Amino acid sequence: EVHLVESGGDLVQPGGSLRLSCTASGLTFTNYAMSWVRQAPGKGLEWVSAISGSGGGTYYADSVKGRFTISRDNSKNTLYLQMDSLRAEDTAVYYCAKDCGGGDCSHAFDDWGQGTLVTVSS
Amino acid sequence: QPVLTQSSSASASLGSSVKLTCTLSSGPSTSIIAWYQQQPGKAPRYLMNVEGSGTYNKGGGVPDRFSGSRSGTDRYLTISNLQSEDEADYYCETWDSNTRVFGGGTKLTVL
Numbered sequence: 277e278v279h280l281v282e283s284g285g286d287l288v289q290p291g292g293s294l295r296l297s298c299t300a301s302g303l304t305f306t307n308y309a310m311s312w313v314r315q316a317p318g319k320g321l322e323w324v325s326a327i328s329g330s331g332g333g334t335y336y337a338d339s340v341k342g343r344f345t346i347s348r349d350n351s352k353n354t355l356y357l358q359m360d361s362l363r364a365e366d367t368a369v370y371y372c373a374k375d376c377g378g379g380d381c382s383h384a385f386d387d388w389g390q391g392t393l394v395t396v397s398s
Numbered sequence: 399q400p401v402l403t404q405s406s407s408a409s410a411s412l413g414s415s416v417k418l419t420c421t422l423s424s425g426p427s428t429s430i431i432a433w434y435q436q437q438p439g440k441a442p443r444y445l446m447n448v449e450g451s452g453t454y455n456k457g458g459g460v461p462d463r464f465s466g467s468r469s470g471t472d473r474y475l476t477i478s479n480l481q482s483e484d485e486a487d488y489y490c491e492t493w494d495s496n497t498r499v500f501g502g503g504t505k506l507t508v509l
Contacts, residue, residue: 321489335497373442380447381444
């Protein structure tokens with residue numbers, strides 16, 4: 277069974293930085309692209325960033341491009357999101373999500389972590 | 399970039415059926431979309447994807463009461479024999495050129 281556990285969420289001031297982590301178990305981590313998806317309080321889901329299984333390809337939503345950096349350490353089965361120049365509108369629960377990787381589920385997010393809360397406020 | 403449109407809310411009675419709609423307003427009409435369920439206070443859960451042909455493929459452990467279909471640019475999630483635990487937010491999602499897009503979500507109330 278796949279298990280994804282996020283950590284690193286905290287209260288941070290506007291303009292500050294934070295690094296989120298997502299540790300995976302129960303899978304061959306390097307075989308799967310991963311994403312970060314966030315959900316502002318009372319709002320819907322918003323895709324933030326994705327990274328290929330090897331880490332060679334990274335992709336970002338326009339809302340975070342130039343401020344956030346996604347990375348992974350396949351030797352540690354861990355996904356990261358470095359968040360810089362944080363704004364109030366970045367306040368959200370951040371989920372890591374695993375790309376199914378093809379087949380019947382295509383590229384849906386078939387496994388999700390429980391989320392970690394990031395609050396940007398002075 | 400694809401755009402997905404969902405009604406903000408829906409309601410149906412316990413034991414009845416409901417059909418939720420996700421409209422693909424931009425992007426190929428044959429695009430695959432995925433459906434997710436988010437119960438209150440929980441992380442999203444993958445339910446199924448619906449292909450351009452209308453074929454749907456469910457995730458592990460998803461009850462038979464859940465099914466998918468398609469008509470033109472609309473993708474549907476149908477829930478039969480509604481149970482109280484089906485009260486949740488439902489999101490559709492698709493992907494294109496390394497971008498992922500979610501619909502705004504539908505809040506389903508079971509009466």
